Amino acid sequence: MELNLNKSDNFVQNHKKLQEIFGDNKVKFRNEIGVDYTKRVHIVQDVDQINMVKNEQLQDILQQDIIEFHECKNLGYVLINDFKNIAFKNCKIEIFESRKSDTEIKENLTFLDCEFYSMNENIVLNSTNFKNIIFKDCIFNSSIKISGSKFENFIFENCDVNGKFIANDCIFENANFKDSHFYDIVNLKNSIFKNNVYFNNSIFNKFADFHECEFKNTASFYGVTFCQTPNFSSVSFDKKAILINMAFNSKTFDDIKRDCDEEAKNRLNDDKHTNKPEQEIYTKVYSDFRSSFALLKHTLNSSGNLIDASNHHKAELYCKEMELECSLGIKKYTAKQQNKQDMYIQRTDKQDINIIRFFKFIKFIILVLILILIWSIKSMFNIFRNTAKFILYLLLFTIFTILLYLFSTKKCAWKRKILISINKLKINNFTLWFDYMVLYLYRNTSNHHTNLNKIFNFTILMIATYGLNLLCTYNFNSFVIQQGMEAIYTILSIILIGCLAILVASNKKKIHLLSIRAIVFLSLVFTMITLPLQHISYVTFGILMYGLFTFLAFYLFMQKSKIAIIITKTVSYVILVSVLLIHPELINPTLNIFNKENMQNQLLLEEINKANYEILSNLTRLSFRDCDLKSETKFDEGSIINQREIIIANKETLENMFDLLFAPKSIDNFTGNKDDFIKTKTIVENQDIYLKIYNAIKLDKINSQTYKSTYILYILVMILCLYSLTKTARKNSVM
Incomplete structure (x- = not known):
């Protein structure tokens, strides 16, 4: 179909102007039959470097007619503020920019199979209104920056974005981000989605920031993959969000911590946060991510998806641990913060005299406590052998030497750091x-x-x-x-x-x-x-x-x-x-071990069962502090059980008697008949069974008390283990 160029309507005149600008062989037209009327479209093919800012005739045509650019491989920088309908198909564009314009709304802007090759910015849309904007099957080699714009329909399907995608403080009536691949940061914070929005099957390779977004209607994240941990903190879902098959590649504690730290470093490099303390930034990031997981957990719980909800609850606790870690000051200072800390320490040089006085006082108190301690335990030296005594003295001397160095009056920066940390x-x-x-x-x-x-x-x-x-x-x-x-x-x-x-x-x-x-x-x-x-x-x-x-x-x-x-x-x-x-x-850690007598007398009963009547009789006498083992008092077989009960009941007395009998120079401390004591000691020392019984009594006491004390700790450990085991098993059974 040919256009009658002799006609005087606006479309024909505009077509002539386009032919003058681009050449007759590069400008065509097409009729599109709509529901109510037939639309005519200008088609511009295979042109380079369109200067739309300085060409006033071209700007006028853009505000009146529909223009499509086909197969344009080197369009360069395209700046269009005012236009009605414009489309780019299979074109290569360096940068496309549209700023706030005089027109109230821009009707249609379409990019199909286009490639944006600038390495700085590809799309720049600032504070402007669009009725329909479409990106399909496009490749962006760098960033897309949209700020403060409004869109009735925003379609971004099957596109690859190698740079950042930033759309802050925008309003989307309807939005579609299906099947797109974002290789760099995505930032949609503070944006409002009034109707349905779809991110189905999209992939976010790096950090995606949705915080403080408002989703007034259905928000579908079906099949979305987040390679790094996203931020959904302070997001509001007025209706159910579709989170089915939404996958997080960052699942472990280390992965999530790496993502959080990376975001914190990005904020530290941002000019808005340069004057804020590092700890405050990290704490805020961890808190944001924790709130994000809490929101997703709540959303999944409300939809009955308990498995994914438990995973987000786990990640929420990960972030809480990081937050506490940062609040406690575990993270190290950066070079900037370290310099500030060093300057603070240098300012404390004026306080050196007070610090030295403080350490002198602490040194005096420590020395006094050591002397009191040594004096209080001097009685124990009598039970030490020479080697043990030497080791103890050596150990005390070593402790004293270390304390003497630590609290010396020499100037030492790390001591000031310790004092500062104590004060804080x-x-x-x-x-x-x-x-x-x-x-x-x-x-x-x-x-x-x-x-x-x-x-x-x-x-x-x-x-x-x-x-x-x-x-x-x-x-x-x-x-x-x-x-x-x-x-x-x-x-x-x-x-x-x-x-x-x-x-x-x-x-x-x-x-x-x-x-x-x-x-x-x-x-x-x-x-x-x-x-x-x-x-x-x-x-x-x-x-x-x-x-x-x-x-x-x-x-x-x-x-x-x-x-x-x-x-x-x-x-x-x-x-x-x-x-x-x-x-x-x-x-079973809940068994009552304190009423088990067999545990307390296990080895003693074994030795008693091996003893004959004579040994049992002698042990019975010794239980009553009777050292006359040559007495003719006899015990019949019927009293054997009673003897065992007597021995067990008086084992502490029996142990004290054996302490005297087996201890060297014990006769000097004995207050009874020393002749009987000497005879008894001779008899006892000549029979190994008494030494075995003595050792059994001591070993039963040591084992029993050690067992009871450690068992209390074991019970606490096992209660925590069993609690975690039952809770985990219950969750897994629900899943």
């Missing part, structure tokens, strides 16, 4: 630290009650750990009693405290400062208790031993190496089977 320390921080540690433990043991296999294996490991601890402790106690080395419990307790300190020091980069303070505080408490209370030092040793076993088991459980996992699980199940065969009561 708040009691409330320990509450936050406790919440942080609870989240940390639940994440590593059950993944916040979502991983049944993990919590089951951890429970098995805790049972096996306690069983192994009992085996090692009992065998060690037996060795110590047989060798007469009870004094070694104090030294070993201090060594175990040192081992825990070394473990803390070796993991100082992973352990929070408050964790170190708590461990140091508990270590000092155990040290202060262990030294003066020698008669229960074995209990302290047992508790520390169990604590060390539990710490090592937890450390091995967290290892990600396949070899470590296989070895840990194998050993755990082997020990579990052994526990089932030997001590099945350990499986």
Whole structure:
């Protein structure tokens, strides 16, 4: 069809002008038959470098008629503020920009199979109104920036965006972002979607920010893939959001933390946040992501999707842990913040005199406490052997030397840092630290009650750990009693405290400062208790031993190496089977162990059952502090059971008698008939059965008290494990 150029209507005149601008062979027309009338369209083909700003004739035509540009491979920078209907098909455009115009609304803007090749910006739309805008099958090599614009219909289908997609503070009546691939950041914050909006099957390779968006109608994220954690904080869904098959590639704690930290760094690099403290920025980011997961969890719960909701709840707790971690000051300073901290420390140089006085005072108090401690435990030196005494003196001297150095009056920057941190320390921080540690433990043991296999294996490991601890402790106690080395419990307790300190020091980069303070505080408490209370030092040793076993088991459980996992699980199940065969009561931590007399007298009963009538008679006399073992008093067979009951009931008295009989120079402390004492001691020392009974009494006491003390801790551990196990199992059964 040919156009009659002799006619004088506007379309014909505009067509002539286009031919003059671009050439006769490059300008055609097409009639489109609509419902009410026939539309005529100008078609411009294969042209380069259109200057629409300086060409007033072309601008007038754009405001009147429909123009399509086909197969234009080098359009360059295209700036169109006022237009009616314009389309680009299979074109290559450097930049397209449209700013606020005089027209009230721009009717149609269409891009089909177009490529935008600028490496800076591809689309710039600022504070303008559009009726219909369509992007289909387009490729963008850089950013799309839309700000403060309004769209009646916005279609963005099957497009690849290699740069950022930013559409802030916009209003979309209807929007469609189906099947598009966003390779860089997407930012739609503060935008309003009045009617339906669809993101179906789109892929977001990097951070997608939807915070403070308003979805007035259906918002469909069906089949959407987020390669990094998105931000949905403060989003409002007035109607149900479709979140079916919405996938998050960032599922683990490390992945989500990496995404959060990356967003925090981006905000730190933003000019708007340059003057804000780093800790404030990180805390705000973690809080935003936590709110985002909470919103998605609530939305999924309301639609009955419990599986995905539990995953978002898990991620919500991840972010809460990060938030607490940041609030507690675990994150390190950047170079900028570190310089500020150094300047602050330098300003404290004027306070050096007061600091030195403070450390002098602390030094004096420490020395006084050490002297009081040594004086209070001087009585225990009598039970030490020479080697143990030497080791204790050496240990005290080492502690004194370390404290002397730590609180010396020499200028030291890190001492000022310690003092500054003490001044800044708040009691409330320990509450936050406790919440942080609870989240940390639940994440590593059950993944916040979502991983049944993990919590089951951890429970098995805790049972096996306690069983192994009992085996090692009992065998060690037996060795110590047989060798007469009870004094070694104090030294070993201090060594175990040192081992825990070394473990803390070796993991100082992973352990929070408050964790170190708590461990140091508990270590000092155990040290202060262990030294003066020698008669229960074995209990302290047992508790520390169990604590060390539990710490090592937890450390091995967290290892990600396949070899470590296989070895840990194998050993755990082997020990579990052994526990089932030997001590099945350990499986049920709620058993009342304090009323089990057999536990308290197990070894003593075994030795008594081996003894003859004469030995039982002598033990009965010794139970009543009767040292005359040559007495002719006889006991018949019927009284054997009564003798056993008497011996067991008076085993403490019997132990005290054996203490005198087997202790060197004990005759000097005996107040009775010394001739009878000498005869009794000779008889007892010549028969090993008495020594075995003596050792059995002591070993029963040590094992029983150690078992009771450690069992309390074991009950607490198992209650937490069983709680997590049942809660995780219930969630999995619901799923």
